[in-house]
Amino acid sequence: MVDVIKASGLVKTYGSVRALDGLDLAVAEGTVSAVLGPNGAGKTTAVRILTTLLDADDGTAEVAGFDVRRQPGEVRAHIGVSGQYAAVDEYLSGYENLHMVARLYGLSRNSSKARASELLEQFSLTDAADRPVKTYSGGMRRRLDLAGALVATPPVLFLDEPTTGLDPRSRTDMWEVITALVSAGTTLMLTTQYLEEADKLAHDIVVIDHGKAIARGTADELKAQVGGERIEVVVGSSADLETARQTLGAVAIGEITVDAHTRRLNAPVRGGASALIGALRDLDAAEVAVLDVGLRRPTLDDVFLMLTGHGAEEPSEQASSTQEEAGAR
Amino acid sequence: MTAIPKAVVDGAVVARRNVIKIKRVPDVLVFSTISPIMFILLFGYVFGSAIHPEGISYREYLMPGIFVQTVVFGATFTGAGMADDIQKGIIDRFRSLPMSRSAVLVGRTASDVLTNVVTIVVMSLTGLLVGWRIHTSAFEALGGYLVMLLFAYAISWVMAVIGLIVPTPEVVNNAAFIVIFPVTFVANTFVPTDNFPPVLKAFSNWNPVSSVTQAAREAFGNTSDKLPPPDTWPLNHPVLYSVLWSVGLVVVFLPLSVRLYKRAASR
Numbered sequence: 001m002v003d004v005i006k007a008s009g010l011v012k013t014y015g016s017v018r019a020l021d022g023l024d025l026a027v028a029e030g031t032v033s034a035v036l037g038p039n040g041a042g043k044t045t046a047v048r049i050l051t052t053l054l055d056a057d058d059g060t061a062e063v064a065g066f067d068v069r070r071q072p073g074e075v076r077a078h079i080g081v082s083g084q085y086a087a088v089d090e091y092l093s094g095y096e097n098l099h100m101v102a103r104l105y106g107l108s109r110n111s112s113k114a115r116a117s118e119l120l121e122q123f124s125l126t127d128a129a130d131r132p133v134k135t136y137s138g139g140m141r142r143r144l145d146l147a148g149a150l151v152a153t154p155p156v157l158f159l160d161e162p163t164t165g166l167d168p169r170s171r172t173d174m175w176e177v178i179t180a181l182v183s184a185g186t187t188l189m190l191t192t193q194y195l196e197e198a199d200k201l202a203h204d205i206v207v208i209d210h211g212k213a214i215a216r217g218t219a220d221e222l223k224a225q226v227g228g229e230r231i232e233v234v235v236g237s238s239a240d241l242e243t244a245r246q247t248l249g250a251v252a253i254g255e256i257t258v259d260a261h262t263r264r265l266n267a268p269v270r271g272g273a274s275a276l277i278g279a280l281r282d283l284d285a286a287e288v289a290v291l292d293v294g295l296r297r298p299t300l301d302d303v304f305l306m307l308t309g310h311g312a313e314e315p316s317e318q319a320s321s322t323q324e325e326a327g328a329r
Numbered sequence: 330m331t332a333i334p335k336a337v338v339d340g341a342v343v344a345r346r347n348v349i350k351i352k353r354v355p356d357v358l359v360f361s362t363i364s365p366i367m368f369i370l371l372f373g374y375v376f377g378s379a380i381h382p383e384g385i386s387y388r389e390y391l392m393p394g395i396f397v398q399t400v401v402f403g404a405t406f407t408g409a410g411m412a413d414d415i416q417k418g419i420i421d422r423f424r425s426l427p428m429s430r431s432a433v434l435v436g437r438t439a440s441d442v443l444t445n446v447v448t449i450v451v452m453s454l455t456g457l458l459v460g461w462r463i464h465t466s467a468f469e470a471l472g473g474y475l476v477m478l479l480f481a482y483a484i485s486w487v488m489a490v491i492g493l494i495v496p497t498p499e500v501v502n503n504a505a506f507i508v509i510f511p512v513t514f515v516a517n518t519f520v521p522t523d524n525f526p527p528v529l530k531a532f533s534n535w536n537p538v539s540s541v542t543q544a545a546r547e548a549f550g551n552t553s554d555k556l557p558p559p560d561t562w563p564l565n566h567p568v569l570y571s572v573l574w575s576v577g578l579v580v581v582f583l584p585l586s587v588r589l590y591k592r593a594a595s596r
């Protein structure tokens with residue numbers, strides 16, 4: 001498959017902060033790739049460089065076969081962008097916003113009208129079409145902004161944190177919209193700090209931190225890196241810890257970790273539910289009082305914690321300063 | 330499509346958006362037309378009670394000056410508009426579209442000319458009410474209006490550069506105020522300059538605001554034989570000097586603003 005988005009060695013510094021520190025990216029045609037990272041990891045900077053909004057200090061990038069630095073006009077003609085902050089005009093109506101964008105993409109007057117109405121329909125904004133955007137909710141603004149990115153049915157789409165700041169309902173709506181889009185064959189690169197979102201929408205995930213890719217692969221591959229399923233047991237008394245450890249040893253396929261303070265045991269297993277049932281039966285036979293038990297599958301949160309040593313939701317130390325402020329209003 | 334027609338076509342789309350915005354938020358237009366009316370009444374009757382230029386009523390003398398001051402102030406909206414677009418983030422949409430790199434600026438400056446035209450019409454009607462008259466032909470008067478609008482258009486490009494540099498629309502207004510107030514006051518706009526201290530007089534004589542005002546006075550016939558302008562080259566050739574300044578400002582500030590626009594990031 002052809003890579004529609006290619007970046008190699010992207011570097012961007014803001015003062016002493018290296019927002020991007022040699023980032024490589026590749027997104028194959030017709031696939032969805034998620035760039036996952038905490039605040040300040042460099043996600044927005046990467047999108048801004050790939051969409052010609054920002055020049056990289058070093059490195060090269062190609063989108064749809066065009067060099068972002070040397071052929072920015074060609075790149076712009078082949079992409080749609082929807083940013084973290086809806087780039088819509090508040091005083092214009094939804095229809096007027098889309099009509100304007102269509103005209104600026106070079107569509108004729110009539111095509112622009114038709115396209116604007118069509119997109120409003122597609123994004124369930126027809127009822128609000130003639131209201132100024134000022135009166136829209138956050139979710140409606142995002143949908144309108146996304147509609148703006150789709151005006152020219154671009155083959156390559158960039159969505160920068162498409163659901164950040166949305167309520168759960170709007171987020172689910174947005175996911176549906178995005179899923180429908182990519183099933184139509186659009187190549188999509190999206191950034192997100194939500195692990196669930198990357199898991200749900202993307203084929204490939206690139207985990208970035210401090211402006212560098214620290215892992216890449218499918219969601220399953222990444223999960224495999226932190227290991228498979230685990231049984232987690234909390235026992236009733238500290239005296240039972242050793243018995244429980246020995247009992248679990250029969251089903252465990254690796255080292256069992258014991259946290260004496262919380263009386264919690266953690267055993268890697270294979271076989272899912274049947275391993276759990278077997279372990280419970282054994283624990284019961286050994287007369288161990290079990291307070292809580294569960295089968296845990298690794299989440300991308302675990303992946304992130306393993307790779308970076310800090311959780312995805314808490315900002316890394318570079319985060320707060322320059323880069324996010326550049327995007328903040 | 331070649332670069333220039335595309336800038337004009339895309340610019341027209343952006344200008345149309347700005348006009349819609351003026352309709353939705355008429356405060357700006359209302360403010361920019363009410364304040365000159367206030368100036369006409371205030372200056373015309375307060376200063377007019379003390380200042381009596383020879384051979385002409387003060388209000389007739391004053392009108393071209395207020396016209397020029399107003400259109401130059403009107404041009405500051407260009408800067409505030411650019412800063413506002415950048416602050417609101419719509420600039421990211423524009424910059425990611427395959428549109429002309431100068432279209433946002435072309436559209437903005439064009440719609441601000443339109444605002445100035447509306448302002449001039451309202452002011453002219455107010456002027457007629459307080460006794461101002463055009464004593465020449467409609468053709469000459471039109472020429473006077475055009476010189477003023479051209480100069481304001483040129484100032485718009487200067488303001489666009491300011492709007493692209495400073496962080497918020499409020500700062501544009503303050504920055505513009507500090508520059509534009511002295512430039513429009515140290516001139517022949519409101520009072521004859523004969524009694525200015527030498528430094529101010531020299532500044533005034535070479536100030537393009539003076540030459541634009543002089544050009545407008547001559548075009549409308551608001552002059553008096555008993556009140557000749559200072560005998561300097563700019564004021565003896567007011568139209569030529571005004572046009573030279575206007576063209577010069579556009580030649581310098583248009584490319585500069587397009588360059589800044591290309592790098593402008595949303596804030």
